[in-house]
Amino acid sequence: MALENIVERCQDLYEDLDFTSVRAWKEAGANRKVIGHMPVYVPRELIHAAGMLPVGILGGGDQLDVIHGDAYYQSYICRIPRSTIELAITGRLDCLDGMLFPSTCDVIRNLSGMWQLKFQDKLIRYFDVPQNFHRDIGGVFYTRELQGFRDALSDLAGHEISDDDIRASIDLYNKNRQVIAELYAYRSAEPWQVPTPEVYLLMRAGMLLPVDEHTQLVHDYIAAAKAVERPVRDNCRVVINGLFCEQPPLGLLKSIEMAGCYVVDDDFMLVARWLLHEVPMDGDPIHNLSDAFITYSSETSCKYVPNKKDKGKYLVDSVRRSGAEGVIFASPSFCDPALLDRPMLQNALAAHGIPYTAFKFAENSGQLQPIREQAGTFADSIKLWSAA
Amino acid sequence: MTTAASQQADVQKEESMLLQKAMIGANFDALSTAHEEGKKVSSTFVPGNLNELLMCFDFVRNLPEINALQSAMRKKSGGYVMEAERSGHSEDVCSYVKSDLGMMAKGQLGPTGKPLPTPDVLLLSYTGCFTFMKWFELVRDQYDCETAMLHVPYQADGKITDNMRDFVVMQLKEQVIPTLERVSGVKFDIDRLRENLRESAKAEDDLVWVLQSAKNRPSPIDAYFGGIYYCGPIFSAFRGSKEATAYYVALRKEVADRIEQGLGPVTPEGVMDEERIRLVVEGPPNWTHFRDFWKMFYDEGAVVVASSYTKVGGVYDYGFRHDPDNPIETLADYCLGCYTNHSLPARVDMLCDYMEEYNADGFLNNSIKSCNSFSAGQLLMLREIEERTGKPAGFIETDLVDPRYFSPANVKNRLESYFQMIEQKKARGDSRTAA
Numbered sequence: 165m166a167l168e169n170i171v172e173r174c175q176d177l178y179e180d181l182d183f184t185s186v187r188a189w190k191e192a193g194a195n196r197k198v199i200g201h202m203p204v205y206v207p208r209e210l211i212h213a214a215g216m217l218p219v220g221i222l223g224g225g226d227q228l229d230v231i232h233g234d235a236y237y238q239s240y241i242c243r244i245p246r247s248t249i250e251l252a253i254t255g256r257l258d259c260l261d262g263m264l265f266p267s268t269c270d271v272i273r274n275l276s277g278m279w280q281l282k283f284q285d286k287l288i289r290y291f292d293v294p295q296n297f298h299r300d301i302g303g304v305f306y307t308r309e310l311q312g313f314r315d316a317l318s319d320l321a322g323h324e325i326s327d328d329d330i331r332a333s334i335d336l337y338n339k340n341r342q343v344i345a346e347l348y349a350y351r352s353a354e355p356w357q358v359p360t361p362e363v364y365l366l367m368r369a370g371m372l373l374p375v376d377e378h379t380q381l382v383h384d385y386i387a388a389a390k391a392v393e394r395p396v397r398d399n400c401r402v403v404i405n406g407l408f409c410e411q412p413p414l415g416l417l418k419s420i421e422m423a424g425c426y427v428v429d430d431d432f433m434l435v436a437r438w439l440l441h442e443v444p445m446d447g448d449p450i451h452n453l454s455d456a457f458i459t460y461s462s463e464t465s466c467k468y469v470p471n472k473k474d475k476g477k478y479l480v481d482s483v484r485r486s487g488a489e490g491v492i493f494a495s496p497s498f499c500d501p502a503l504l505d506r507p508m509l510q511n512a513l514a515a516h517g518i519p520y521t522a523f524k525f526a527e528n529s530g531q532l533q534p535i536r537e538q539a540g541t542f543a544d545s546i547k548l549w550s551a552a
Numbered sequence: 553m554t555t556a557a558s559q560q561a562d563v564q565k566e567e568s569m570l571l572q573k574a575m576i577g578a579n580f581d582a583l584s585t586a587h588e589e590g591k592k593v594s595s596t597f598v599p600g601n602l603n604e605l606l607m608c609f610d611f612v613r614n615l616p617e618i619n620a621l622q623s624a625m626r627k628k629s630g631g632y633v634m635e636a637e638r639s640g641h642s643e644d645v646c647s648y649v650k651s652d653l654g655m656m657a658k659g660q661l662g663p664t665g666k667p668l669p670t671p672d673v674l675l676l677s678y679t680g681c682f683t684f685m686k687w688f689e690l691v692r693d694q695y696d697c698e699t700a701m702l703h704v705p706y707q708a709d710g711k712i713t714d715n716m717r718d719f720v721v722m723q724l725k726e727q728v729i730p731t732l733e734r735v736s737g738v739k740f741d742i743d744r745l746r747e748n749l750r751e752s753a754k755a756e757d758d759l760v761w762v763l764q765s766a767k768n769r770p771s772p773i774d775a776y777f778g779g780i781y782y783c784g785p786i787f788s789a790f791r792g793s794k795e796a797t798a799y800y801v802a803l804r805k806e807v808a809d810r811i812e813q814g815l816g817p818v819t820p821e822g823v824m825d826e827e828r829i830r831l832v833v834e835g836p837p838n839w840t841h842f843r844d845f846w847k848m849f850y851d852e853g854a855v856v857v858a859s860s861y862t863k864v865g866g867v868y869d870y871g872f873r874h875d876p877d878n879p880i881e882t883l884a885d886y887c888l889g890c891y892t893n894h895s896l897p898a899r900v901d902m903l904c905d906y907m908e909e910y911n912a913d914g915f916l917n918n919s920i921k922s923c924n925s926f927s928a929g930q931l932l933m934l935r936e937i938e939e940r941t942g943k944p945a946g947f948i949e950t951d952l953v954d955p956r957y958f959s960p961a962n963v964k965n966r967l968e969s970y971f972q973m974i975e976q977k978k979a980r981g982d983s984r985t986a987a
Contacts, residue, residue, distance in 0.1 A: 165839050238949060240921045241645070245928065267706070270682045274928040276708055277896025290708030290895075293700065294719070295678060295685065301726055302703070305719035312715070314749060468685050468701060472692050495642075500924060503642040504649070504686035508693055510640065522642075530978070 167388035175366035177372050180252065181228055185258045185372050186219050197320060199287070200257060201264040202248070202272050203409040204466050205438045206291050207310065212370050212375060213333040214317040214327050218372025219260065220435065226413040226528040236278070242396035242498040243526045244410040245275045252283065254268065262287030268409055268466050269501050270320040287320050287452040289313065295468040297458050307454040314450065324511060334547060336375045336442065338442045343382045344370075345437075348429065350386060352486040355426035358394045359390050361417045367433040400546040403488045405479060408464045410496035410527050419536040420492065424543035424550070428486040431464060438462045465505035476512025483518050489546045492539060493522035558602045563820045563843075568803040575799065576622075576665060579613070579789050583785055584666035586612040593927070595671040595691070598865045599890040600679025600683040602750035602883055604792035604874065605729070609736035611705050613789035614671060616687070620651040622663035623841035624953035632658065633954050646922040648953035649687045654848050656694055663793045670695050673735040674975050675728070679704040680864075681925040682894030685798050700731040700966055702736040704887040712888045712897045720884035726936045748792035760801035760868050766857040767910055770827035772810035774817040775910075776856035777846040780837060787865030792874075819850045829854030831973050834899075834933065835858045835918040835926050836948035841958045852971045856916075858906035860899065860926075863891035870902075900936045914974045915945040922952045944977055946970035 177185055190196045195307055199211045200221040212216040219460050224230065224247030232253045233246030251257050261287055267278035276290040280544070292309060294302030318325050347366065351358035366385055370378040404420065409429045420427060439456045463478040485492060495502035506522060521542040522537055564574075586593050594611035597600065600616070606613050623629040632649050632654030641650050641655060655661070655668075662668040676688040676699050692699050702723050705716040729740050762782055766775045773779065782803060790796035810816075816824035820843055831849075833856045838845050849856070866872070867889050875882040887893070894902070907915060914939050917929045931947070938945040948966050951957030 185827075187905060236929075238919055238927060238931070239926055241924065270924040273706060273708075274684070274896055274924070277899075278929050278932050280895065280897050281900070290706060292705045292708070295703040295725060296719075296727075298727075301719070303703075303720045304722070305715060308715040465686075468684075469689065470699075470701065472696065472699075474574040475689065475693065477902060498644045500683055501686070503645050504690070506642070506682065507640045508689060511653075511693065522643075 165383050165388065167385070170385045170388055171362050171365060172360075173381075174369040178365055178368050179227060181224060182256055183219070183259055183372070189217055189374065190259055195322075196262040198259055199262040199317075200260040200262060201266065201291075201435070202266060203277070204266055204268050204434050204464060205293065205458075205461075206264045206266055206435065207313070207445075208331060209333040209337050209453060210310065210314055210317060210325070210373070210436065212336065213329040214321045216221065216261070216317070216321065217374060220433065221248060221251070221257070221263070221409045222368070222371060223527050224251055225411060226415070232530075240498055241271060241529060242410055242496050244496070245271050247527065248275065249278070250353055251549075255260050255445075260286065262289070264289050264291050266291045267293055267498070271500075272409070283468055287316060289316065293457065297470065299455065299458055303454055303458045304408070306457060307451055310450050310454055311510070317518055328447050330453075334449055334452065335445060336379070337369065340370070340375050340379045340382075340436065341439065341442070343379050347386055349380055350389070350436075352428045354427050355396050355401065357392075359402045360421055360427035360430065361414055363430075364414065366419055367436060370436050371433060377464055397424075399424050399426040400490065400543045401426050401428045401488045402488060402490050402492050402542075403427070403479070403482050404492045405431055406493050406495040406499070406502040406506070407431055407492065408434050408466070409501070411500060412525055413495060413532070414530050415528065416494065416525055416535060419532045420539045423536045423539035425492065426540055429482045430490050434462055434464055465501035476509045479509050479515050480512055480518065481512070483516075490519040490521070490542060492542065494522060495522065495524050498537070499526045499528050519549065563931070564822045566801065566806055566818050568734050568806050569781055573803060575785060575795060576788075577792060578836040580662050580664045580666055582612045583668055587669050589773060591689060592672040593669045594673050594675055594732075595676055595970070596675040597679070597681075597684050598787045599681060599892055600675060600677030600702065600887040601787065601791070601865060602675065602702075602728075602887070603789060604745055604752055605724075605732070605883060606675065608744045609732045609738045610733075611736060613671070613708055614668065615788050616652045616684055617648055618788050619655065619663055619668065620648045621821040621955050622702055623651055623655060623785055624955075626663055626843055627808070627840070627955075628663065628909050628951035629840060630955040642819045646683045646687070647952050648922060649690065651953045653690060653694075654685070655973055655977055665751065665799060671697055673732065675732075676701045677704065677887060678702060679887045680890050681979055683925070698731060698735055700728045702728055702887070704893060705886060706895075706897065707893050708895050710895050711984060712885060717881060717884045720887060723882050724880050724883060736826055742879055744748040745841040747878045749798050749874040749876040749882060751794060752792045755791065755800040756866075756868045756873050758804045759783070761804055762800070762807050763858070763862060763869060765811060769858050770814070770816040770824075771830065771855050772807050772815060772817060774819070774824075774846075774850075774856050775862060776837065776859040777819075777842070777849070777932045778834045779856070779859055781949050783862045783865060817850075817855055819846065821847075821850070823915070824850050824853070824855065826853050828854050829914065829971055830855060830910065830912045831834065831914050831916050832856070832858045832903055832910065832912045833916045833918060833932065834888060835904055836861045836864070836920050836923060836952060837918065838951050838958050839921075840951075840955040841960060845958075846964070848967050852968065854971055857912055858893055860903060863892065863902075867891055867894075881945070896933060897930045900933050900940075903933070903937055904940050907937065907943055911977060912943065914970070915941065918944065918945045919947060919949045921949065921957050922954065944973050973981060
C-alpha cells in the first residue's frame with residue numbers, strides 16, 4: 165500500500181468518532197464483543213484471548229463538541245473524562261460491551277464509578293495494577309487480579325479462556341510490540357522519513373484495529389516510508405513527554421515539527437509499548453503477563469518509582485538512546501500525574517545537562533501558535549548551545 | 553450573633569477543643585525537639601494512617617496534611633503555595649502538596665512557628681488518593697530519607713476482596729514493618745500493637761457515639777465544622793494512645809451534657825440558638841477561611857448533621873473497629889475502608905443513608921479544586937443523591953489551603969440562595985419531589 169493511502173486510512177480512523185470500524189468488526193461475526201479501555205495500561209492479550217476486540221478510548225479530541233460532558237465535571241478537571249462521557253451519552257460507545265478503567269489517576273478511577281452509576285448493563289472494571297514491584301508481593305496480587313479479570317471475561321464471552329488461547333494472543337501482541345519497536349527505531353534513526361504526526365496516527369489506529377491487522381499496517385508503513393525520500397531539515401531532536409493519557413490535538417504535534425523539532429521518542433499509546441520485552445510463550449501465561457508487568461514494564465508518571473536514584477532515569481535513558489538534544493514536556497492541563505511528576509523529571513534532566521521546555525495543552529486546544537513559538541525558541545536555543 | 557463576637561478574643565471553645573489544642577501543641581513541640589532527644593520521626597498521611605503501628609517503634613509522628621491545614625488556619629499557606637509555584641510546581645495541582653513543599657523551602661517551620669524535623673521515614677500509605685504517591689516522591693527528592701510504600705487497592709466494586717487484604721498484609725509484614733524496625737532500631741512487638749489497637753477501638757466507639765448524636769434534634773454537634781475537631785486526634789498522631797481515649801471520653805461527656813440540656817452545637821460565637829436547616833455535606837472543608845466559612849452556615853441556622861470528610865481518616869460508623877485479635881489484618885481493613893477508597897456508588901449509598909438517618913433537609917457538596925480523589929464525579933453524585941432522596945442539593949467550590957480559590961462573596965451568595973430554597977421547600981412540606 166502506498167504511504168499516503170496508509171496515512172489516509174489512519175487519519176480516517178482517527179477522525180471517526182462513531183467507531184465505524186469497530187462496529188463493522190462486531191457485525192462481521194456472531195456474538196462478537198468489544199471491550200473499551202482508557203489509558204494507560206490494560207493487558208489486551210486477555211481481551212483478545214476471549215475472542216473480543218480491545219478498543220482504546222482516548223476522549224473526543226478537538227473534533228467533538230462537548231455539550232453534556234461539561235455538566236459532569238468542574239472546570240478544574242482535565243478534559244478527557246468529560247469528552248469520554250460525551251461519547252458515551254451520545255451513544256457513540258454503544259458498541260462496547262465493557263469498559264476498563266486502569267489505575268491511571270483519581271479522575272480515571274472515579275470515572276469507573278460514574279460508569280457504574282450510569283451504564284450498569286456493561287462489564288465495568290477498575291483495573292488496579294500494583295505499585296509494588298516485588299514478584300512475591302505485587303506479583304502475587306497482580307496474578308490473582310489477572311485471573312479475576314480472565315474469569316470476568318469468560319463470563320461475558322460465555323466460554324472458558326484456555327491457556328493456549330492466551331498464549332496465542334501473547335504471540336500476536338509480541339509481534340505487534342516488535343513492529344512498533346522497529347517503527348520507533350526507524351524514526352529515531354531517520355526522523356525526517358517518519359514524521360511524528362504519522363507515527364501518532366499509526367499508533368492511534370492500533371487502538372481500534374485487531375492486533376494482527378495493525379501489525380501488518382505498521383509493517384506496510386515502514387516499507388512504504390523506506391521507499392520514499394523525504395527532505396532532511398535542520399531540525400533539532402527532541403523527546404516529548406506527558407501525552408500518555410489525554411491526547412494532544414494532531415495540530416500540536418504538527419506545530420512542534422514545523423517549529424523545527426524532530427520528535428525522536430514519545431509516550432503515545434503506552435499500552436502498546438508498556439511491556440518492554442517479549443512475553444514468554446511457555447509456562448503459565450497469566451503468570452507471564454504478570455511477571456512482565458512487574459519486572460519489565462515501561463515507566464510513566466502513573467507509576468511509583470521505589471528508588472529515588474531511579475526517578476527520571478527512563479527519560480534520561482530515552483534521550484540518550486534516541487540521540488535527542490532536549491525534552492518537551494507537553495502536559496494536559498489539570499493532569500495530576502504529569503504535572504506532579506514534571507518537577508522531578510526536570511531535575512533529573514538538569515542533573516544530566518539536558519535542556520527542556522514545558523507547556524500545557526488540552527485535547528481541544530485550538531490556539532497552537534504560542535506552542536509553535538515556544539517549541540521554535542527551544543529548537544533555536546538548542547542549536548545555539550550546540551554551536552557554542 | 554454579633555459580628556464583633558467573631559473576633560479572635562471572643563472565640564468560644566469547648567473544653568475538648570482546648571484539650572485537643574494542647575495535644576496538638578505538644579506534638580509539634582515533640583517534633584521540634586525529636587532529633588535533639590534522639591527520637592526518630594515518621595511522616596504519613598491521614599487516610600491510611602497506621603498510627604498504632606508507628607507508635608510501636610517510638611516514632612514522633614508528623615502528618616503533612618495536618619501541617620498544611622494548620623498553616624492555612626494561621627494564614628500561612630498562601631505564601632507557601634506561591635513559593636512552590638515559583639519553584640516550578642503547577643498551579644493546577646494539589647495545594648496541600650504545594651503548601652508542604654513551600655513550607656520546606658521557606659525554612660521548614662511548622663504551623664506553630666517551631667522547626668519541623670527532617671523525617672527519618674516516609675510511610676507512603678497510598679490510600680484513596682493518587683497524589684499521595686507523587687507527594688512523597690517529591691518529599692523524598694528533598695529529604696533523601698527512606699520510604700516505606702504501602703499500596704492499598706481501591707474498593708472499586710464496593711467490597712474488600714481476599715486478594716486486596718492479602719496484598720496489604722503481605723506488604724505490611726514483608727516490607728513496611730521491617731523498614732520501620734530498621735529505621736527506628738526498635739524491634740516490632742505485636743502485643744504492643746494489640747494494646748494500641750485496643751485503645752483505638754475504645755476511642756472509635758466514643759467517636760461514633762459523638763457523630764451519631766447528630767441524629768438528635770437539635771443536633772448537639774456540627775458534624776462538619778465541629779466534626780473536624782472531633783476527628784482531629786483519631787485522624788492524626790494520637791489514635792491508639794491513651795490520651796486519645798481520654799479525649800474521646802471527655803468529648804462524649806460534653807456532648808451528652810448538651811443533649812441533656814437540649815443545646816445545639818458550640819460555634820466560635822457560642823451555642824447555636826436555633827437549628828433551622830439540617831445538612832449532609834460531602835467534601836473537605838476550606839481551611840484558609842475556616843471560621844468565615846462556618847459562620848455562613850450558623851448565621852443562617854444551618855447545622856451539618858453528617859459529613860463524608862469526617863470519614864476520610866476511617867469509616868467507623870458502619871461497624872469497623874480496630875481488632876486487637878487480628879492486628880495486621882485489621883490495619884489492612886482500616887486502610888481499605890477509608891472513605892476516598894470507596895467507589896462512587898458506595899459513596900452515594902453512604903450519603904443517601906446519612907440523609908435518611910440524620911433526617912437532613914438538604915445535601916451540600918463542597919467541591920475542592922485541589923482534590924480530584926473527592927471531586928471527580930461529584931456532580932453526578934449530587935444528581936443521584938437529589939434524585940434518590942428528593943431533597944434539594946447544593947454545590948459550592950472552594951479549595952483546601954490556597955486562599956486564592958476561596959471567594960467569600962460567591963460562596964455566601966450561593967449558600968444563602970441554597971438555604972432559601974431549602975426553607976421554601978420545607979415550608980411547602982415538600983419531600984421526595986425531585987423530578
